[in-house]
Amino acid sequence: MLKIRNVSKTFNPGTVNEKKALNNINLEVHDGDFITIIGGNGAGKSTLMNMIAGVYPIDCGYIYLADKNISLLKEHQRAQIIGRVFQDPMLGTASDMAIQENLAMANRRGMKRGLRWGITKEEKEFFYKTLQRLGLGLEDRMTVKVGLLSGGQRQALTLLMATLKKPKLLLLDEHTAALDPRTAHKVLKITEEIVDEQKLTALMVTHNMQDAINIGNRLIMMHEGRVIYDVKGEEKKRLKVEDLLKKFEEASGDVFANDRMMLG
């Protein structure tokens, strides 16, 4: 499904701020994989997501998605088949536009946008039903501007928008990090439901190790721009948070180097 071959990325090369964010990454993601990604601050998790989504160009290597070489495609071209939810709830939706307008734009992912009316009657009914299933009461506020929603509501909406047209790949970069624990839990549950129901292939970055263990079928740990640990199936299910912490210590040669890593 997704194949990453020898991908590296260095920011600000040749300056004092030079930073090798991705160091020869190789990764094969299979159809239907739901992979959680953990790693300390600056490990390169977001950079990996951004490279796949095409936010910045990669320095070298190949990225294949659905048997297509997308290494040189632009962000908006890749977005035809990639759904994304960002860490910042502000980034995923247009705050001055209504809930239904946001959904209507998402519903045209991968389609040519022409002079047809921006939202149809059938769509409104479809959105009503889809929102209803979120259980947040948003279905009765479809004409309300998104700017009036809470962060959690916005993340749930963004999630819906990212998956409204089934994407070949779903990228979630700490999409619950800005939410309070209860809301985060709810959004995570919705995430699992949607991924399960649509049989999506997804990558999810999280700092919560328990979540990383519980959710999905495969777990990847990153450190200094490399994948240092990759488990799946039964082995992953049997993991304990302590195991992950130990793995992390081994890799970094550092005892509990990272406060955020310890959470969870």
Place this chain on the structure above:
Amino acid sequence: MSILLAMQGALSQGVLWGLMALGVYITYRILDIADLTVDGSFATGGAVCAVCVVNGVDPILALLLATIAGAVAGFVTGFLHTKCEIPAILAGILTQIGLYSINLRIMGRSNTPLLKSDTLFKNISEMTGLSSTWTALIIGIIVSIVIVAILYWYFGTEIGSAIRATGNNEQMVRALGVNTSVTKILGLMIGNALISLSGALVTQSQGYADIKMGIGAIVIGLASIVIGEVIFGQKGNFAFRLTSIIVGSIIYRIIVAIVLQMGMNTDDLKLLTAILVAIALSVPVLISKRNQVAMYKKLTGKEE
């Protein structure tokens, strides 16, 4: 009597220049880009229209050609901004400066009078027997209604929604598979097309095009927008907001007519407009800061 005449003139001027303000609104408010092409593209509209009319082109066709010329100017700014990644303000300035020479080339001199040529305004005035100010007002209103209707429709379509969203949250629009370079260029083209159309209409109504006619147009456009927003608020549906900007443009012209009647020098007008816009843009900020402090004092009480 003279004040009444001045008011009539203000009304028709306000409507014709209102289309320019709509163009500024599209880039400044919808696209969230401060586009300084305006001063150039307004005069381009005038220049193209004047040269066409002088050479016997049908006055309505001349308006259309001027509109297209504006769209091309907007495209250049958009191209410089999106493809060459020049900051929007600078891209607009570059186009504006370039257009100054181009406008001179188009006209071949700095002023093109339309004394002996047919204009839309002259033709209709002769046909109906109405005075030139009334004709200008009626033509302005009809064109405005048509333009507002077209904009209302366009910004409700799929591509129009994408343009609106681009001004709101570019990153999201790209993440939904839209090329934001295209939406920005389209927005700049539409905005400058309207600005040129306005320049062409003003040219036909005043009977000449002048190389300097666009100087300060951006500030006049902003003045119309802020006046419209102060009076009617930023709420209401899209057609209402567009209309409120045209009304803002009319009110701006009325203010100008009044201060001129009161004996103000025309040369000082630009300063007055600039001050007006600066005040209108800063007052909401100052008020909200003051309210913040007032609320703090009220909620916190006296220092112990």
